[in-house]
Amino acid sequence: MFLAGGFSRIGLDVNTGKEGWGIAATAMVYLYTFIFGATWLTVPWLYPAEIFPLMVRAKGNAWGVVGWSLGNGSLTLALPYVFDALGEKTMHIFGAVNIISIPIVWALYPESNQRTLEEIDLLFVAGSPWAWTAESNFQPLKMANAQFGLAKDAGPEYDAEKALDTGDQPKSVESKNQG
Numbered sequence: 001m002f003l004a005g006g007f008s009r010i011g012l013d014v015n016t017g018k019e020g021w022g023i024a025a026t027a028m029v030y031l032y033t034f035i036f037g038a039t040w041l042t043v044p045w046l047y048p049a050e051i052f053p054l055m056v057r058a059k060g061n062a063w064g065v066v067g068w069s070l071g072n073g074s075l076t077l078a079l080p081y082v083f084d085a086l087g088e089k090t091m092h093i094f095g096a097v098n099i100i101s102i103p104i105v106w107a108l109y110p111e112s113n114q115r116t117l118e119e120i121d122l123l124f125v126a127g128s129p130w131a132w133t134a135e136s137n138f139q140p141l142k143m144a145n146a147q148f149g150l151a152k153d154a155g156p157e158y159d160a161e162k163a164l165d166t167g168d169q170p171k172s173v174e175s176k177n178q179g
Contacts, residue, residue, distance in 0.1 A: 008025045008088035050112045
């Protein structure tokens with residue numbers, strides 16, 4: 001975004017070759033959109049589906065998408081006015097917001113990779129919003145609640161949501177092999 005803003009400014013300032021700078025700025029916007037769409041744009045759709053408890057997962061995911069849609073729609077409606085007022089500086093603001101989001105995501109979004117949906121509940125038990133607190137509390141809670149990790153070893157016939165409603169837990173891998 002910084003490059004798109006810079007190329008736009010140069011294109012406005014030079015007397016000849018404006019089209020080349022405009023093409024360069026446009027290429028940077030397309031490159032950013034391609035990379036963003038392939039990486040971060042999936043977060044508002046996937047992360048809520050992973051972090052909400054089973055009982056409210058559908059509603060939580062729906063509200064996550066609603067929040068994303070309202071923010072996206074509001075920004076889309078406001079951008080013509082922002083570009084009129086700030087011009088190419090708008091691209092620099094977008095770039096700054098992207099940089100500011102890096103420590104926010106690092107500090108507040110715990111990693112959900114390689115964890116069962118039941119283990120995700122343990123990840124968010126910490127009384128702190130910081131990801132490092134959630135991670136440090138996760139291993140002791142996982143050891144104390146070992147039955148949550150058994151769903152991934154129970155096989156396709158095990159219905160984890162039904163087990164939460166009825167209190168049934170899968171047999172451990174060892175007891176399945178013995179019995």
